[in-house]
Amino acid sequence: MFAPRFGYHRVSSVAEAGALLREHPGAKLLAGGHSLIPVLKLRLAEPPALIDIGRLAELKGISVEGEAVRIGALTTHAELAASADLEEHAPALAEAAGMIGDPAVRNRGTIGGNVAHADPASDLPTVLLALDASFEIVGADGERTVAAADFFQGMMATALGDDDLLTAVVLPARPPGQGQAYAKFAHPASRYAVIGVAATLEVNDGVCSAAAVAAGGLVPVPTRAPSVEQALVGEPAAGDAIATAASQIGTDLGDDLIGDLFASAEYRKAVAGVYVQQALATAAERIG
């Protein structure tokens, strides 16, 4: 399909992007274009202008700052997947980024665009929720930081306002002895997540001392799984205990599940536990 007519501005600073956003109501930031361009081509949106932030060096790259990992919004999925820093400090994020789409999508798509678009079938929001990420935003009134739990607000809805620009995603570095994993049931056509589960596990004396589990793909907004997490803590991080905890996922998912032609809500709910179990078992294996 062919996109409708739009204006185009390439910016050289975050401030310039902000000014243009305010100047052109309804304008959209353009990062990797791998969500926005399809939307335009399907004529699902007709923004008057695109503001191309793609060349803003200040929004690119990964740095480790003390206990925190800071990821510029324009960092691509391919860079996340290949990053030695992430491999060390946030391996589940690298793993999930490596499972996104195909090489072309990973080479163009960015973490900022991915979370700003907040497609329920995306992979990164789920991982970022499990990893307690926070989001640095520049808006008309200056800078602010929003926690993952508050950032993802609904299907394709986030804490970003019309004039906001996401500059970075910040994660706590993986504590020693924590295992992380991401398990995914990919749609055979789109490659998006039918089900995605991110998990972290910490073990002390053979017993799970902390766990974080988040599920996405099958719910409108990725959700943490408190019942699963609670069932894990205090139990051995292995076999039956993991299976029992994983089976709690149904409670955490609630009733508002996504279903489509390929996989109904009923089916997704029924098999979600398998992916929770897989993520947990892999995280447990990786402890150390």
Add this chain to the structure above:
Amino acid sequence: MSSKIFGSGIRRREDPRLVTGGAAYTDDITLPGMVYAAMLRSPHAHARIDDVDVSAAAAAEGVLAVYPGADTEDALQPVPTAWLLPDSDLQVAPYPAIAKDTVRYVGDIVAVVVAESRYQAYDALDLIAVDYDPLPAVTHPQQATEPDAPQLHEGISGNQALHWTVAGGDIDAAFADAEVVVKERIVQQRLIPNAMETRAAVAQYRQASGELTFWNTTQNPHIARFICSAVTGIPEDRLRVIAPEVGGGFGSKIAVYPADFVTIFCSMRLGRPVKWTETRSENYQATTHGRDHVQEVELAATKDGKITGLRCTVWAGLGAYLSTAAPGIPTILHGLMLSGVYDIPAVKEDVFGAYTNATPVEAYRGAGRPEATFMLERLVDKLANELEMDPAEVRRRNLIPRFEDGHDVITGLTYDSGDYPAALDKLLDHAGYDDLRRQQAEARNEGRYLGIGLSTYVEICGLGPSQVAGAIGFQGGLWESAIIRFHPSGKVHVFIGASPHGQGEETTFAQIVASEVGVSPEDVRVFHGDTDNTPMGWGTYGSRTTAVGGAALALTARKIKEKAKIVAAHLLEAAVEDIDYEDGNFFVKGSPDRGKTIQDIALMANVSWDMPEGVESGLEASTFYDPPNFTFPFGAHLAVVEVHPQTGQVKLERYIAVDDCGPQINPVIVAGQVHGGVVQGIGQALWEEAVYDDSGQLVTGTMLDYAMPRADRLPEIEVLSTVTPSPHHPIGVKGIGEAGTIASTVTVYNAVLDALQPLGVDSVAMPLTPERVWRAIQESGGD
């Protein structure tokens, strides 16, 4: 040179341009003054058109013209079908290029916009106001034939486009006396061919001379020329069709389409070159689909596994109108192959072709044969289950034994040659079949579900004897042609009527010439796809290009060799009978080092200073080859899968293909065709399905929903072969383009069902999505 070039896996000469972006497709053509067409397509599956108001669109920036159906009514004849199947009560519904009163599927053209740019043309589409009065729709082939179904075409009752029957032997007795009967209802879901290049056309009509040049992504430019002439009224001798690089077809570029004629119409009206290129979404809606059968099949057998009869009824969805070759696909190319590789004494099939409110259905890789192979091979597995026999053993008990020169089967065909037991043995041996069965039993003990699937197949290609074409209502011949022209330098130009579009015949045809007359394949260029400078031919589909066109070429090369011998004899002052030939060298028996090379002879023939008396100048020959019979490639395939019982996920662990296409001109190209074919067939088994909702909307309308096979879901495909030459073909070759697809769908399906057998599942609709497999497991009460 050369005697070894036949059978050598030299690299495809097509590939450098294809993989570096150097190839020029129809959409790459730009002409001075060119303008762009965009088609307004119906959003309704079935509706009356009350009004089309084009005024706003016509006034839009850059728009040159907007034509609704009423404008083309007198200028364009109805779109014809080229297969007027006899004895089938064929009802050909009027097929207007642009709908005027009624639209019959989502994608039917309602109007065309021509504008200075493509964007302007697409923007203007939104400005056309069409007043539709929606009607009830039906997209399911069997439901379309039911009494209360919405009716698509006036005067065609029950939406029945055709009813065709094939029968042989005493089928009633076979079932009356059967010791065992197994039955199945099978849905061969609709598939979208998904050629990498969408359809496109550029029409350049010269009003002064009345000549048209038409660039088109077609598999058969010469047929396109006839049909374009018939629809537009441009005399066919003034109509030049060029198929530039064509990015895949798989059958979907056989048809000549409404949008093609509309593009020509626009160029005729405006006197400007007009380009039309489909978007991918448009391709999904408006380029032909494949399969779409509902099949009720039953198989009669004895207790020791001998098949005694096969009876079936098939409802074949043909879509809203009959596409170019549509009537022949679910009938001739399907029903005549009913008995497959087995000696079955009685068969009967009824095929009901139905009009439905859906995209027209055409040939799609395999075209009728995958649907036939599936029915038979699925039921053979069911029979094995019923009798608690090994599926390989049931097959063995029924295979036609080896034959080298003709075997008559119950449907009336004479297979050319075959050694089905050898293919099966080679397959089982390579797979380690007994070991696999042992592993399967062990896995089951551990709660893992491995499945092993088999199919043995034979298919029909090399279409075909023109007399037969006439008898079965195909509106043309099915011969092929070739011209070989030697230049004075000894380089060779080959012109063929067939129209390869990715299969690699520029390479294999050079190999044929090289091996026949002893030139280097690099010295042979193969030209195709332009009706003004290639001889007439019927196109590339049905695995016929090498089987028929390759024969024409080999015979032409032999004519060249005969003439060369005469010239050589003259130059060497010897009698023609005393001339020997080896690898491009013509010499007097016993004196190979004092011979004349084919290049020497080409030079002499071209300058013609010293030619034998009565021999024409030049070294050029041509052949129109009409095959005496079809060819019948065959083989045996095996797949190993593991099914995850909690999620229904299917993992393909191994795939082995043994195919026999006769002698292989280039084994690497053969393997490539097998790979692609196998994968397309697996796509049907596991992933692909065009789904319409109740109102006739295509809900798998993009690549986000329609799942194509991807490399990371596939194991390495193990490609093996046996070689059984076709006795009637000058170089013995049979065709390999579709074999993989014909065998693989049912092979993988059988493997998955074999895995599910202990869980009590014996039928799951295709594609075997995780949810469908999971539901089948739930419903069977297993695990």
